[in-house]
Amino acid sequence: MPRIACRFALLAAFLFAVSAHAEDDLKAGKELVYTCGGCHGVTGYKNAYPNYHVPRIGGQNYDYLVAALTEYKKGERAHPTMRAQGEGMSDQDIRNIAAYLSSLKP
């Protein structure tokens, strides 16, 4: 009996995970990512002060992208431009962006 309950819980968890991901909208993400291209779409583009390359974000892992953008949104990462971007994003925007970016292949 506990085994069946365990299986059911696993199935429920699986279905939840699938449906949560299915809500992400690649097309909406692609539209939102237009803004990112200003810095992340220029090969070799560098942050001015201090001077370092802006990261490659195409192909980055989905959950990390969600976490990073959420941290900018909440002010847990200091970068001023990225904080400003994050503040304008809803949680769903962030998931859509992450879904699109993580789908890219070099």
Place this chain on the structure above:
Amino acid sequence: MKSMHFLALLACAIAANVFAADEGGGAPGKSVKDVAKPCEACHAADGNGTATQYPRLAGQYHDYLARAMHEYKTGDRQNAIMAGFVKTLSDADIDALARYFAAMPGKLDDLAHHEQGSD
């Protein structure tokens, strides 16, 4: 005979170079591979992450990786796990680690090769 000397010298030079490249920086005698060991638990030995909550490091810009580690150190990025790991790293360790992971072949790309915006 002269060519033998030259070969021996060359071998020494190569060996010295390899050791220099492998130098971790902060802790003497510790290679960057040793320093990178704890990172691999989450970021994987190939730098692509053991799960999707961890970022891919392989193929990322080394100066960005170094910057991120410094930010975890200063608190400009707040992450309890990363703060704990970078605490013990010297500037030389950070630079060596950043170059080590950046040099790995990865799946990261900038957006220059990808269409953005609406179709």
